Amino acid sequence: MARRVGEEGRAAERAIRRTRAPFPRWLPRRLTALELLATLARRRALAIKLGFPLVLVVPLVATSAPPFFAGMLLTVLVTLIGAVGTGVTVVRARGGGWLARLAVLPLSPARVGVELLLASWLVDAVQGSLVIGLVLAWRQPAPLVGLTCWLLVLAVLAIANALGLALAALTDHPGETMLGLAVLLAPLLFLAGLFTGVPAAGPRAWIAVVLPFTYLDQAFQLVLGGNPPSGAPPSFALAAAVTALVAIASAAALGGAVLRREG
Amino acid sequence: MSRGSGPARLPAAAAPPALEARGLCRRFRNGRGAGPVDLMVHPGEVVALLGPNGSGKSTLLRCLATLTRPSAGSVAWWGDRDRTRARARLGVGFDVSAHVEEASGLQNLAFFAAHQGTGSGVDRSRLEAVLAGHDLLAVADDPVATYSFGMRRRLLLAEALCHDPDLILLDEPTVGLDVTAAHRLAAGLRQRAGAGAAVCLASNDTGFVERTADRVGFLDQGQMVRDAPVATLLAELGTLRELRLRCVGAAPIDRLRRLAGVATVAATPDGVVLTAHPRDGLVADVVQALGDADRVLQDLQIRDPDLSDCFLALVGRPLEV
Numbered sequence: 001m002a003r004r005v006g007e008e009g010r011a012a013e014r015a016i017r018r019t020r021a022p023f024p025r026w027l028p029r030r031l032t033a034l035e036l037l038a039t040l041a042r043r044r045a046l047a048i049k050l051g052f053p054l055v056l057v058v059p060l061v062a063t064s065a066p067p068f069f070a071g072m073l074l075t076v077l078v079t080l081i082g083a084v085g086t087g088v089t090v091v092r093a094r095g096g097g098w099l100a101r102l103a104v105l106p107l108s109p110a111r112v113g114v115e116l117l118l119a120s121w122l123v124d125a126v127q128g129s130l131v132i133g134l135v136l137a138w139r140q141p142a143p144l145v146g147l148t149c150w151l152l153v154l155a156v157l158a159i160a161n162a163l164g165l166a167l168a169a170l171t172d173h174p175g176e177t178m179l180g181l182a183v184l185l186a187p188l189l190f191l192a193g194l195f196t197g198v199p200a201a202g203p204r205a206w207i208a209v210v211l212p213f214t215y216l217d218q219a220f221q222l223v224l225g226g227n228p229p230s231g232a233p234p235s236f237a238l239a240a241a242v243t244a245l246v247a248i249a250s251a252a253a254l255g256g257a258v259l260r261r262e263g
Numbered sequence: 264m265s266r267g268s269g270p271a272r273l274p275a276a277a278a279p280p281a282l283e284a285r286g287l288c289r290r291f292r293n294g295r296g297a298g299p300v301d302l303m304v305h306p307g308e309v310v311a312l313l314g315p316n317g318s319g320k321s322t323l324l325r326c327l328a329t330l331t332r333p334s335a336g337s338v339a340w341w342g343d344r345d346r347t348r349a350r351a352r353l354g355v356g357f358d359v360s361a362h363v364e365e366a367s368g369l370q371n372l373a374f375f376a377a378h379q380g381t382g383s384g385v386d387r388s389r390l391e392a393v394l395a396g397h398d399l400l401a402v403a404d405d406p407v408a409t410y411s412f413g414m415r416r417r418l419l420l421a422e423a424l425c426h427d428p429d430l431i432l433l434d435e436p437t438v439g440l441d442v443t444a445a446h447r448l449a450a451g452l453r454q455r456a457g458a459g460a461a462v463c464l465a466s467n468d469t470g471f472v473e474r475t476a477d478r479v480g481f482l483d484q485g486q487m488v489r490d491a492p493v494a495t496l497l498a499e500l501g502t503l504r505e506l507r508l509r510c511v512g513a514a515p516i517d518r519l520r521r522l523a524g525v526a527t528v529a530a531t532p533d534g535v536v537l538t539a540h541p542r543d544g545l546v547a548d549v550v551q552a553l554g555d556a557d558r559v560l561q562d563l564q565i566r567d568p569d570l571s572d573c574f575l576a577l578v579g580r581p582l583e584v
Binding site: 025026027028029030031033034035037038039041042093096097098100101103104105106107108 | 328329330347350351353355357359360361362363364365366367369370371373374375377378379385387390404406
């Protein structure tokens with residue numbers, strides 16, 4: 001027989017529980033909110049996540065590192081911030097049976113994909129904003145240049161999260177996901193001209209035009225006082241908008257494969 | 264213990280079955296899996312799938328719960344094969360109780376309640392009442408990471424049942440539950456079935472199945488070897504009671520055979536297994552027979568036949584190894 005607890009008893013229990021309730025205490029309706037809540041509850045991990053990029057960024061902006069080199073490193077850092085967490089987290093969630101539970105809920109796969117992306121992106125956006133905030137505060141570029149660079153950071157984080165989701169759809173082990181990321185990102189970053197610059201013409205020049213990493217790298221170089229080979233802030237802002245849209249569409253398309261729901 | 268809860272309630276003639284699987288088959292590359300299986304569960308009916316580990320119960324349940332697509336055959340929910348529409352009316356509890364560990368039990372429940380169409384959504388009082396019904400109110404705001412295995416299982420059940428689903432699909436629902444919680448679950452499922460819900464369980468817990476189910480489907484190596492009402496299955500076994508004896512020295516088998524009501528006596532490596540028609544004084548007579556033969560009784564276990572005996576009789580192998 002179920003134990004019956006009246007409203008009075010529940011109120012008393014609630015008062016006791018408040019004294020030892022975990023932070024935060026809101027009741028999540030959406031997957032994004034639940035995932036975000038889990039991230040916020042892991043306070044030490046969150047502090048490390050938010051703090052570790054600064055270890056790299058502070059010496060890069062505080063010293064006279066060449067803009068080409070500093071821009072490349074910052075672009076790689078932002079890309080990894082976005083891609084690594086999502087892929088590994090989703091693969092672990094599948095291994096633990098969480099995704100199977102989501103798969104039998106009346107939720108569309110597209111919605112699950114977008115909500116998973118959004119949960120990771122929101123935390124990454126805070127992390128990325130700390131990075132770009134420090135860079136902008138130190139170098140103080142023109143406001144439009146700074147704003148464009150920040151938008152590109154947010155957009156690259158979104159597309160990197162989508163790449164993480166794509167790898168999570170293909171792999172079943174966190175180690176496999178990490179390896180997949182290295183195999184996928186290294187050529188993309190090379191083609192974006194991070195290591196050698198973008199050639200003036202030819203197939204590589206055309207490929208670089210469609211890669212968001214190209215624009216972020218060049219925006220960082222602008223902020224850091226370098227001479228980017230091409231582009232201007234308005235076209236960079238357009239690149240950021242297109243990148244964000246592609247990221248959301250990709251996440252929606254990947255939802256079914258991530259859940260491994262068959263139909 | 265009440266056994267074989269009477270004849271299964273007959274469904275209304277016009278109502279389509281809540282669940283209908285025809286030739287359902289799901290095979291993996293290694294040849295394991297389940298099917299082909301025919302299964303029907305009507306509103307108001309509790310059906311249990313019983314079988315040893317690896318018999319295909321969970322595979323079958325995953326197909327019925329819309330998670331995996333059958334390799335062959337079909338599944339219809341209320342006469343409709345659309346999985347998306349079906350999901351809105353299902354309450355599913357798999358054998359793994361996965362949660363967002365850093366969130367509290369209340370927060371996990373709120374998420375499932377919000378997505379499973381409870382009218383009141385994430386109303387705190389209602390959610391707390393649900394948790395109270397599963398003895399989890401005291402830990403409602405604690406992170407799930409601090410829960411015991413049994414508490415996680417109860418939370419899983421609370422999440423699966425919080426929206427009063429029309430079709431309940433549970434895999435090994437009593438794993439991790441204490442006796443009280445298992446009895447409460449059995450009563451709760453019977454109550455929901457009484458209110459018109461259809462229930463399909465996969466379990467190895469014969470006692471729970473006998474208390475809860477109207478009908479049992481025995482699965483072995485992916486095949487449905489028998490599908491019948493619990494009462495019918497137990498009636499087929501008869502009423503013979505089993506006594507397992509262990510004594511110092513060889514048991515006086517001939518003397519035991521001559522006792523009134525005794526049907527069979529067989530020596531085993533551990534002692535003697537005796538079957539007999541229940542009667543007053545049977546145990547006393549057995550003890551007396553041993554004493555007359557100068558044997559000292561070391562151990563005596565008495566057991567009434569249950570569904571595991573049905574499985575043994577059908578398949579020739581025990582349900583649990």
